[in-house]
Amino acid sequence: MKRSVFATPYIVWMIMFIVIPMLFILYSAFIKDGQFTLEYVRQAMESPKYMNVLLRSIVIALISTALCLLIGYPVAYILSNMKKSTAAILSMFFILPMWMNFLLRTYAWQVVLADNGVLNMLLTSLGFPKGEFMYTQGAVLLVTVYNFLPFMILPIYTVLSKIDRSHIEAAHDLGANSIKTFFKVVLPLSVPGIISGITMVFIPAITTFAISRLIGGKNVALYGDLIEEKIVSSGSLGLGSVLSIILLVLVIISIFVMHRMEVEQGNEEGGTLW
């Protein structure tokens, strides 16, 4: 008996529930009344409204990814330099929110930012005027960063804590000071962690609709909202499918780009390290 037969149930499952459903999306995107059509594609591409939303989604996802990296990298770096047991406990605290329900995490900010929420209560009790926080781009950014920050910290921390100390000692030995060592050795070696962190933040950020729906409202609708609205509320499956395919293509392109970056970085570093 060959051991590869153990994969058979999975392969059947995969075909039924991964491959076939994707074919359904393709079908409803390009087939109308049994005929091939590009009507939905035209609708999706020609409407400036859709393109604007797409652009806004990309910008917000990019900014929140950058913010996560800026905030998260130092956290991962500091943690990786601590005593192992301390770092293990502390890193647990940084990861813990990730385990709490995503919707509840988002809801928590609703409580803070709402017009009659905690932040305004604090402001008025200190004598400041009330602010408008909900339904702004800033609020969407804030909550996106909040939700996905652990996904940036974790992979970078994992990679950093696995770096062989002797690389750093070798750099010091060869005359590099701490700052130079960081930029010449530590940072390049942590690129794989950075890239998987970026992937883990950027992709959910660009596809989210719950955050923008709850925090952004109608003012800051994102591409995800648009798709959800087309599919669920207005029932136009064809257009919704085309929009999802556009989103998927975007995600695949970004993964491909990041993969290329990793490979290039890897080769280059391989060259300079040895």
Place this chain on the structure above:
Amino acid sequence: MVKRLANFLKHSYLGLVLLFMYAPIAILILFSFTDSRTMSKWQGWSLGAYEKLFADGAVWVAVKNSVSIALISATVATIIGTFAAIGIYSMKKRRRMVIENITQLPMVNPDLVTGISFMLLFTAIGFTSGYLRMLIAHITFNLPYVIFSVMPRLRQSSNRLYEAALDLGCTPMKALTKVVIPDIMPGIISGFILAFTLSIDDFVISWFAAEGVQNISIYVYSIARRGIPSHINALSALMFVVVAALLVIVNLRSIKQEREAEAQANKLRSK
């Protein structure tokens, strides 16, 4: 002196980030102990939110759905996924690459698209049981994570172990259950835990795939769209406590081992 200052800065930075991460949760917990329609004024301590929570039948249906779907989908995905990993691992390179790539698809595919694809499939074939729809969807998106948790463990464990079991008289099936699976157990367990948490946490795929059935995420979403009722605070507080407790239990053992290893190393050094 410089080092002290640097350490102080480092610790303050970590503290600030932790504050950012925990402040909203802390506020939720705090406000779960007061009963008010709005958060604009502190209205004194009360367990009213919890009373409301326990009285609300819909919440408990959602919690039950979330937990049972997480348990069942994680178990099924762990079983199918573990065998799949063993099978894929023994395949020839080209076939293995093809299957591994398809396996990555649901991990790469945005939740939104996966969810929509399920919705289209289930609607097209007229499959109406909301609970089963959600369950199938969860098993499907859990599977790749189980496979990719088990795979590295298999790579570590070397084919020799399987061969050693055959050599000592095991049939292939017995070799699997008596040797290979115990050896990759850590990978299987972490795959299960990952699957369970992903399932509990999922909103988007459930939202599209299921119909007429609510899990915690869908419940919170549908309520939160209309305002910020106090019993959701109580629910968050409870969930946070449960999750934190689970995480501490899971991690405590490995932290303890780490500590012991460090103590051992220190002893050796001092000798």
Place this chain on the structure above:
Amino acid sequence: MESNHLIELVNVTKEYSGEKALDNINLYIRNGEFLTLLGPSGCGKTTMLRIIAGFTMPTNGDVYLDGKRVNEVPPYKRRVNTVFQKYALFTHLNVFDNVAFGLKLKKVGKKEIQRRVESILELVNLKGYERRWIDQLSGGQQQRVAIARALVNDPEVLLLDEPLSALDKKLRKDMQVELKRMQQAVGITFVYVTHDQEEALTMSDTVVVMNEGKIQQIGTPQDIYNEPKNKFVAQFIGESNIIDGVMLQDYLVSFKGSAYQCVDTGFEPNEPVDVVIRPEDVDIVPLGSAPLTGVITDVVFMGVHYAITVNCNEFSLMVHTTDYVPVGEHVSVQILPDAIHVMKKPKTLDESEAIEATQEMKAIEEGMDAEEQ
């Protein structure tokens, strides 16, 4: 006669995607012997072992165990057990359960298991370690558990795949002696795979030298060392001076411009040959007492002897001797006729050699059988 052949490989070939890992192997292994498969990595020795164990099926040819063809018999139905290179011990079980693993599968009674595990642990000097976990053992102890786990099943053949390669040098030496002791104590056939010539020579009854999927030579350790069959064997086993030469006639070979008496016959007149001279077979003598002269260019102390390089005008000769000679000294080098081994030039590795090897093997087989009777 036949019953004495515990394992037979007949015309066994193994291809991996077109590459021949084993090329038409014919080999008999006799009951109770310690046979070593020796060769550089990639020579096919491990493939051969895996074919005997049943993990790999030959592409062509047949494998016989105890006179029965076993090509399709799975490993768990063969009375053959293996000690794996990195031991492949089960880390989720303790020492006792590792050793008892095979017996439990055979549904041996509890008391019997207890008794047999204890006695085998005594044989491998691990008495009292029953309750230890695998990761609490040293490399040498793990090695012993692996041997015990295989031996306790009372196999007809024990296969050992480079079992000592993970141990340090001192431990390796001790284990060599112990393995030989264990083999004599249990009296079963050991098939041992190694790339370490010293290991092969100290432990084996029979050594099979392999290269590029083919058997190069089969013989006792003495044969292999003293009478290497070709240049590869000479180079692989021990150190050698290998010099191009021409066989002038029987008992007379010429190299580097001089003719030397030798003990070899059976070559064509003026046939080009490889001349192999072991460094310890030549001696440095005072200048003038032998025809070949040269200058000492290098002296290295090796512990027991000195490795001395003598430059004899056109070529360098490596000499092992216990006498110290300073660098720069002019000396003579004495090469006695029985120090010279003349061998045919390899024609490129083709079938003729495989046939040769097969014939040789048969000859040795017959010789040994005759010896025993």
